[in-house]
Amino acid sequence: MAILGVTGWLFLRPETVSPRVILTGGEVLTMSPTAGARSVEAVLVENGLITAVGALADFSDKDAQIYDLNGRVLTPGLIEPHTHPLATALLGAAVDVSGFTHSSRVEVMQTLRKAADGAALTPWLIAYGWDPVAIADLAPPSLSELDEIAPDRPMVVITQMLHEVFANSAAMAAASVPFQSEQHQEGVIRDENGKATGAFRELNAVNLILGAMPTADPAMVELLLRRQYAVYAKAGYTSIGITGAVGKHEDPVGLLRDVGHDDAPLRSFLYLLSHQKGDIGGTDDFKILGTKFWMDGSPFTGGAAFADAYEDTTLTKDRMHIPHGHLGPLTPIAHDFLAKVSSLQAKGHQIAVHAQGERALDAVLAAFEAAGPAPSGVTHRIEHNALITEAQIEKARNLGISLGFFVDHIYFYGDVLPQIVGERAQRYMPVAQAMRSGAVTTLHGDHPASPLDPLRTLRVAVERRSASGETVTAPDQALTREEALRAMTLMAAEQLGQGATLGSIEVGKRADFTLFHGDPLTADWQDLAIAGTWKDGQPVHTGYSGWLRLGPVWSVFKNMLF
Structure with a gap:
């Protein structure tokens, strides 16, 4: 029995390294804003911070542990800026x-x-x-x-x-x-x-x-959330932006705060829903950044507020039940959005707004412009941007608004997009135009709306090919691999207001890393895989011992019995 116990402990215990460690023996892509994806030989980490980057021979500290990357590729930690x-x-x-x-x-x-x-x-x-x-x-x-x-x-x-x-x-x-x-x-x-x-x-x-659904056992919900955080980390993410505390629970904000603070495998940055309460700020592990709004709905339910009507096709009429000439409505928030922006930004809230169609984007941009710069220096963000126009991109850039794109629409629905938006499919999700305009531009998966897979997100932004392989949507809007990786690291950090501490491998930033099998900038897609993540200079453990907690397990067990 003792042998079994020791064996189990050895199997479950998380890998740890010295607080002072040099990572070398593989390629290191820094994604520095000044040097691009420049590769270096080694990174020195001390107490969770990056203290040196460069050639191994230049490091004067000989007491640090050497951690061999074994040919793997080290990048800044991937950041998912829009998820639930x-x-x-x-x-x-x-x-x-x-x-x-x-x-x-x-x-x-x-x-x-x-x-x-x-x-x-x-x-x-x-x-x-x-x-x-x-x-x-x-x-x-x-x-x-x-x-x-x-x-x-x-x-x-x-x-x-x-x-x-x-x-x-x-x-x-x-x-x-x-x-x-x-x-x-x-x-x-x-x-x-x-x-x-x-x-x-x-x-x-x-x-x-x-809203009428009963809530599940809070202890079970906590365990499911803890496991989900481990799933994000295993997929390659080191930070997530939670755009709305969405999910049935008596106190979703409190639950996200508690789990985010409790030795979580990744950092989380939360946007409240308009009815939720919470103080702006927090710790390096969990922060409340602001508030999330919706200006329109989904293109796939007739809810996107387009400038021109949905196409009149068998798909839109018979399966989506969209009437002829339908444009999609603005949400009721449009009536007093300017007042909400002015009030919230004065309190230091960063505002994130879901907007898919041109009319929704016009309404959001007009409110941000009328409200003027936030006294706190906070910059706002617009989410999804399915049919954002060139003029709207330029306006967003001039206002300092970041733009996040849900490129999985192209992967999962690219074959049928022309049946929904017609020729407008050739400017659907114009990511390249946004990035090359100089706007902070990011990529997201909006989970659970799409399966969790950052490598798919990266590839779709580069290839813009549908799941069937039959359709390439707006090929002129394809990013280079370096641009796509930057959108998922440095620019995502900037969008979340964390660019000073996350998003690139530079001296003074947090030692959050993603390890790859294969180079994300050059490897064949089928040869590319996530090898692991690090947070604060330590490897992240995603096994049971990394997320399972005895307290909620015992509560679930008691509730099942009694």
């Missing part, structure tokens, strides 16, 4: 009905029927990933279909981009949504007779249903 870890953790425990694992409506409905009586985090049955854009025959579920699958159990099916849900009668009853009403309620989809169809579209309507 709590929602990703919770929806990872939902029933998967996504286009990543299903190819037909029959398969999706079979999955729902099999799960109808299965175990879940709460008494409600939650399915995630419904995607009529990815699955060609995926017509919306009717209310009668959902009621047949779960006649008594509340059931909600959430679309892949999280901007539409379908609820059965039990879920609508729990949410106090009337089945019959002549009163119009934004986003609650009814037939011509005022009968609810079970569909709820865009933020306010979606929250009518999701």
